[in-house]
Amino acid sequence: MADTAKNMVNEFNQQVKPVSLWADAWKRLRKNRMALIGLYVVIFYMVVSLVAPILPIYNPNEQNLMHINLRPSFKTAGELAVEKVEKRIERLTEVLKTQDREDLKTELESQKAELAKIMDEVQHNPSYKKVYILGTDYLGRDMLARIIYGGQISIGIGVVGTLTAVLIGIIIGAVAGFLGGWVDNLLMRFVDVLYGLPYMLIVIILMSMVPSGSNSIFILFIAIAMVSWLTIARVVRGQIISLKNSEFVEAARSMGASQARIIFRHLLPNSLGVIIIFATLQMPSFIMNESFLSFLGLGVSAPGASWGTLVADGVKGMELYPWRLLFPAISMTIFLFAMNFLGDGLRDALDPQSKNRT
Structure with missing residues (x-):
C-alpha cells in the first residue's frame, strides 16, 4: 500500500507525491x-x-511608594527621582525671581532637603538602582x-x-x-x-x-x-x-x-x-x-x-x-x-x- 502511494501518477504519467490535509x-x-x-x-x-x-x-506585586508613577525610561529609579525633585526646585526658583513669597521659600528649602535625602538614598538603597522600562503605577509597581x-x-x-x-x-x-x-x-x-x-x-x-x-x-x-x-x-x-x-x-x-x-x-x-x-x-x-x-x-x-x-x-x-x-x-x-x-x-x-x- 505504501509503495502504491509512493508511485501515484497523474494523467500525464508524472509521479505525484500525496499530501495530507494538514500538510x-x-x-x-x-x-x-x-x-x-x-x-x-x-x-x-x-x-x-x-x-x-x-x-x-x-515582582509584579512589589510596592515601592518612593517610585510612584515613574515615567518609562532606561534610567534608574534614583536618577528619575532626582530629576523630578530638581525640576521642582527649578520651577520654584524661577517663581521666586518674580515673587517674594515666604511659603515658596519654605517649600524650596523642603525640596532641597528632599533632594539631599534622595541622593543619599541612591548611594545606599539598592531599590533606587532599578530600571522601569515601562514605568510604574500608582503604587510604584x-x-x-x-x-x-x-x-x-x-x-x-x-x-x-x-x-x-x-x-x-x-x-x-x-x-x-x-x-x-x-x-x-x-x-x-x-x-x-x-x-x-x-x-x-x-x-x-x-x-x-x-x-x-x-x-x-x-x-x-x-x-x-x-x-x-x-x-x-x-x-x-x-x-x-x-x-x-x-x-x-x-x-x-x-x-x-x-x-x-x-x-x-x-x-x-x-x-x-x-x-x-x-x-x-x-x-x-x-x-x-x-x-x-x-x-x-x-x-x-x-x-x-x-x-x-x-x-x-x-x-x-x-x-x-x-x-x-x-x-x-x-x-x-x-x-x-x-x-x-x-x-x-x-x-x-x-x-x-x-x-x-x-
Missing part, C-alpha cells in the same frame, strides 16, 4: 503573511507568559512585570474558556446532530432558550454575588464559559448532519462500530478544521469579555491583575500618566489582532474550497 493547510497558511505573523506573535505571547517566573523582571503577568491571566482565561466552551459544544452538538429526532429537538430548544438570555448580564450578576478572593478567577472561568458553547454546538451539529450519511460512516456501521466510536473516531476528526477555526476566533472574545468585567471591577481580584484591570487602573490617571493606560492597551490589542489574523488564516487554509481560489 496542505500548513503550506497554504505559510503563504498568508499576516496569518503567519499572527501565529508568531501568539506563540511569543504564550511563551513569555509561561516562562514569566524565570524572566529577569521584578513595575508596569512591565504587571503586563506580563496580566497577560498570563488574560491568555489563561481565554485558553481555558475556549477549551471549556469547545468541549461542551462538541459533545452536545455531535450528539444532537448524529442522533437527531427528539434528542436533537430537545437539545436545540435548550440552546435556543439559553440564546435568549442576556448573557453578559447573567455573568455580571454571577460575578457580583461571589466574594472577591482566590476563587474569583475560577468563578470567572465558569461565568465566561457558561453559555459560550452555544455557537460551537450549532456549528458542530451542522457538520455532523452533513457527514453522518457519508460512505465512510456507512462503512463503519457495517463493520459494527458503536455510535460513540462513529462520532468520536470518524465524524469529529472530519469536523476538526471547523472546530479549530472557531476556537481561534472565539479566544479573543473571551479575553475581551474578561477585560470588560475587570474594567467594571468584577474581574480578577487584587493584588492579581489582568490586562482588563490594568486598563481600568490606567484610565483613572490617563491624563497625567498616559503610559499606565497605553502599554497594557497596546499589549492586549496586538494579541487580539494576532489571534484574529491567525483565525482568518486558518479558516482559509482549512477550507477545502479555498484551494481552488488561490
Whole structure:
C-alpha cells in the first residue's frame, strides 16, 4: 500500500507525491503573511507568559511608594527621582525671581532637603538602582512585570474558556446532530432558550454575588464559559448532519462500530478544521469579555491583575500618566489582532474550497 502511494501518477504519467490535509493547510497558511505573523506573535505571547517566573523582571506585586508613577525610561529609579525633585526646585526658583513669597521659600528649602535625602538614598538603597522600562503605577509597581503577568491571566482565561466552551459544544452538538429526532429537538430548544438570555448580564450578576478572593478567577472561568458553547454546538451539529450519511460512516456501521466510536473516531476528526477555526476566533472574545468585567471591577481580584484591570487602573490617571493606560492597551490589542489574523488564516487554509481560489 505504501509503495502504491509512493508511485501515484497523474494523467500525464508524472509521479505525484500525496499530501495530507494538514500538510496542505500548513503550506497554504505559510503563504498568508499576516496569518503567519499572527501565529508568531501568539506563540511569543504564550511563551513569555509561561516562562514569566524565570524572566529577569521584578515582582509584579512589589510596592515601592518612593517610585510612584515613574515615567518609562532606561534610567534608574534614583536618577528619575532626582530629576523630578530638581525640576521642582527649578520651577520654584524661577517663581521666586518674580515673587517674594515666604511659603515658596519654605517649600524650596523642603525640596532641597528632599533632594539631599534622595541622593543619599541612591548611594545606599539598592531599590533606587532599578530600571522601569515601562514605568510604574500608582503604587510604584513595575508596569512591565504587571503586563506580563496580566497577560498570563488574560491568555489563561481565554485558553481555558475556549477549551471549556469547545468541549461542551462538541459533545452536545455531535450528539444532537448524529442522533437527531427528539434528542436533537430537545437539545436545540435548550440552546435556543439559553440564546435568549442576556448573557453578559447573567455573568455580571454571577460575578457580583461571589466574594472577591482566590476563587474569583475560577468563578470567572465558569461565568465566561457558561453559555459560550452555544455557537460551537450549532456549528458542530451542522457538520455532523452533513457527514453522518457519508460512505465512510456507512462503512463503519457495517463493520459494527458503536455510535460513540462513529462520532468520536470518524465524524469529529472530519469536523476538526471547523472546530479549530472557531476556537481561534472565539479566544479573543473571551479575553475581551474578561477585560470588560475587570474594567467594571468584577474581574480578577487584587493584588492579581489582568490586562482588563490594568486598563481600568490606567484610565483613572490617563491624563497625567498616559503610559499606565497605553502599554497594557497596546499589549492586549496586538494579541487580539494576532489571534484574529491567525483565525482568518486558518479558516482559509482549512477550507477545502479555498484551494481552488488561490
